[in-house]
Amino acid sequence: MNPAALFFILFVLLTLAVTRLAARRQGAGATAFYSADGRLAGWQNGLALAGDYLSAAAFLGAAGLYFTSGYDSAVYAVGTLFGWPLLLILLAERLRERGEYTLAGVLAQRFDSPAVRGLAAASSLTVTLFYLIVQMVGAGKLVELLFGLPYPAAVGIVGALMVLYAAVGGMLATSWVQMIKALLLFGCTGALAAGVLAAHGGSVTALFADAAARAGHGAALFLPSRALANPVEVLSLGVGLTLGLLGLPHVLMRFVTVPDARAARSSAVWATGLIALFFVVNMLIGFGAVALLTPHAELFGPAGKLIGGSNMAAVQLARVEGGELAAGFVAAVAFATILAVVAGLALAGASVISRDLYAGLLRGSSARTELRLARGAVVALGALAVALSLAFRDQNVAFLFGLAFALAASSNFPLLLLALFWPKLTARGVIAGGVTGIVAAVGLIVTGPAVWVAVLGHKAPLFPYANPALFSVPLAFAAAWLGSVTDRAARRAALFT
DSSP: OOHHHHHHHHHHHHHHHHHHHHHHHSOSSHHHHHHGGGOOOHHHHHHHHHHHHOOHIIIIIHHHHHHHHTHHHHHHHHHHHHHHHHIIIIIIHHHHHHTOSSHHHHHHTTOOOHHHHHHHHHHHHHHHHHHHHHHHHHHHHHHHHHHOOOHHHHHHHHHHHHHIIIIIHHHHHHHHHHHHHHHHHHHHHHHHHHHHHHTTTTOHHHHHHHHHHHHTOGGGGGSOOGGGOSHHHHHHHHHHHHHHHTTOHHHHGGGGSSSSHHHHHHHHHHHHHHHHHHHHHHHHHHHHHHHHHTTOGGGBOTTSOBTTOGGGHHHHHHHHHHHHHHHHHHHHHHHHHHHHHHHHHHHHHHHIIIIIIIIHHSTTOOHHHHHHHHHHHHHHHHHHHHHHHHHTTTSOTHHHHHHHHHHIIIIIHHHHHHHHHOTTOOHHHHHHHHHHHHHHHHHHHHHSIIIIITTTOOSSOSSOOSOOHHHHHHHHHHHHHHHHHTOHHHHHHHHTO
């Protein structure tokens, strides 16, 4: 049997057993389903947060970007990492004190407005769905390449397992699966990095020198490529990655899985440290792939491209270090990473549908009905994700990932920050800020090079930058401010309260 398939089957069996155990231990009701009854310790939730965020893109994609572009991958890592201390400082404790799972829930504590709840739910659900499609397409391609399964079968397996983890075990099972996946991922990357350092006498300096020499770029390997040569592009990318993290629904809802604000703060600290460690180790893997794979001509196709594409750099590095068994283990861990992430995304999407839209708008709904709907929403999201991943099979879906982060940074984050810290925010300001952020993010992505040129085939983009957050985020804040200060009805109401 293919080693990757063997390891993957073992992981699935283990996590299904964990899901069954979690289903038995999980309390009754919708609160337990969404929040695991707040029973996770800070370090446990921190490990699960790291697992939630470290997708296959962060592992295989980042290592592959080091392999092809060197420095550029470090920009993505730093931009992402910078968001975690901000999450700790701005949101972690306040979200736990509020006790709400979603952006719409936080806004509803201040504004009794169906329009506000609907806007927040639509924004969060769109971010979740875009992120989910990217993961599903990546999973299908990975399984198709590594296990030899047809693409439809691959995404069908991912969708079925996602539904089982989220619908049967709820947040408790999803958290345990994330912790197992995170431990496997750290063990895998640690072993790969140790092999890279061992091949260079334990010297990072020798590794970097060898990588620069093998790549044939010299010091240019540690300088921005043409894609990030424009400082405005780099700054906009950093803003999107940093603030987008603070608006991702599946990350935000994790702060209700701990018992109190102190544990929420501990969760963010643990997640920040673990993710920082991961990015350092992944940098060693990426540059190690440059140094150790280049001499192996059999790993490259006739055009000089790495077999399987640059995203397979970590898998090919494992093959060089430990043979087919090691390569199979790394491939299985990468696939397990996708499974765990999509389960968290499905649960976040289900909470928006059942809690924000159904229970929030139909206030007479029962907890039992809400729980039933949440499980049904997981199934529906799974089916929709599979269908969309089939539709996007032959498309470059990278722009969807960028769009998910741009929407999270431009709509979810401004509304959440203002709701928590600005007393003068009004319902009109929320609508103005949210709509402006969504329209700006989508419009600039569509008219930028990622869609206007790469997808639609035009010669030049209308908007010159691939990352819109530097422009869309300030627009959203400005619209929310303007909508609030010009809201005469809200000011009149305040005079009589």
